[in-house]
Amino acid sequence: MAEPRVRPFIVDFLAALAILLLLAGGGWWLAQRYVNSRLAPDPTTIANASLSGLREQNRLSAFAARFVAVVTSKQSQFGLSAERTTIMPGMVRYEVDLGRLSQRDVAWDGATHTLSVRLPAVEVTPPAIDLDAIRSYGSGGVLMTLTAARETLDAANRSAGQAELLKQARAAPMMNMAKDATRRAVERSFAMPLKAAGIDATVNVRFADDPVRNAEHWDVSRSLEEVLGNQR
Known part of the structure; x- marks a missing residue:
C-alpha cells in the first residue's frame, strides 16, 4: 500500500501567496485603468469644446489682400467718341463660415492620434473700394x-x-494663400487645447471643396457626433 504524499507547508504557502499576488496585481491594474479612464483628458471632449468656441466666432477671416483694377470704357455718339480709364484699388477678405461647422466635420482617430477637421469652402467678400484712392482720366x-x-x-x-478685383482675388495662388492661412489658424485652435491637456495629437484641416486625398483615413475615423452620441 502506497503512502500518501504530504506536500510541504511551504509549497502550499508559496502557491497561495502567488495566487494572492496575481489577484492583487489584477485588481491594481483594473483600478488603475478605471482611474485613468476617469481622470485622463478625453480628446473628443476637448475637441468638442474647441469646436463650440470656433462656432461662436461665426465667421473667420484669417487672410486679406489688396488689389488694383485698371479698366477702360468707351462710348460713341453723334460721330463723337469718349473714353475713360479708372484705377480702382480695393481690399478683399477671405472668410470661412464657422457657423456651418458641426460635429460631423470633426473626426478623431485614436489609433494615429489624429484629429481631422473639414471646413466649409473659403468665401471671397465683396471688395471694399478705397474711394479716396480712385483715379480716372480720359x-x-x-x-x-x-x-x-x-x-x-x-x-x-x-x-x-x-x-x-474679384477675378484677381479668386485666382488660384491667392485662394491657396487664403486656405493656408485659414488652415493654420484652425489647426492652432484645436491643437493648443489638446497640447495643454498633455495630448500629443496631429490636427489635419481640409476644406469641403478640396480633392479628397485620403478618404480611407477619414472613413476609419470617428466623428465627434458618433463618439459623443455613444456616450450619452
Whole structure:
C-alpha cells in the first residue's frame, strides 16, 4: 500500500501567496485603468469644446489682400467718341463660415492620434473700394460736355472694376494663400487645447471643396457626433 504524499507547508504557502499576488496585481491594474479612464483628458471632449468656441466666432477671416483694377470704357455718339480709364484699388477678405461647422466635420482617430477637421469652402467678400484712392482720366471732352457720357463711363468702370478685383482675388495662388492661412489658424485652435491637456495629437484641416486625398483615413475615423452620441 502506497503512502500518501504530504506536500510541504511551504509549497502550499508559496502557491497561495502567488495566487494572492496575481489577484492583487489584477485588481491594481483594473483600478488603475478605471482611474485613468476617469481622470485622463478625453480628446473628443476637448475637441468638442474647441469646436463650440470656433462656432461662436461665426465667421473667420484669417487672410486679406489688396488689389488694383485698371479698366477702360468707351462710348460713341453723334460721330463723337469718349473714353475713360479708372484705377480702382480695393481690399478683399477671405472668410470661412464657422457657423456651418458641426460635429460631423470633426473626426478623431485614436489609433494615429489624429484629429481631422473639414471646413466649409473659403468665401471671397465683396471688395471694399478705397474711394479716396480712385483715379480716372480720359478723352472726348466734347461728348462728355454735351451728354452724360462721363457719368455713364464712370459707372461702367466701377462695375467692371469690382468684377476685376474679384477675378484677381479668386485666382488660384491667392485662394491657396487664403486656405493656408485659414488652415493654420484652425489647426492652432484645436491643437493648443489638446497640447495643454498633455495630448500629443496631429490636427489635419481640409476644406469641403478640396480633392479628397485620403478618404480611407477619414472613413476609419470617428466623428465627434458618433463618439459623443455613444456616450450619452
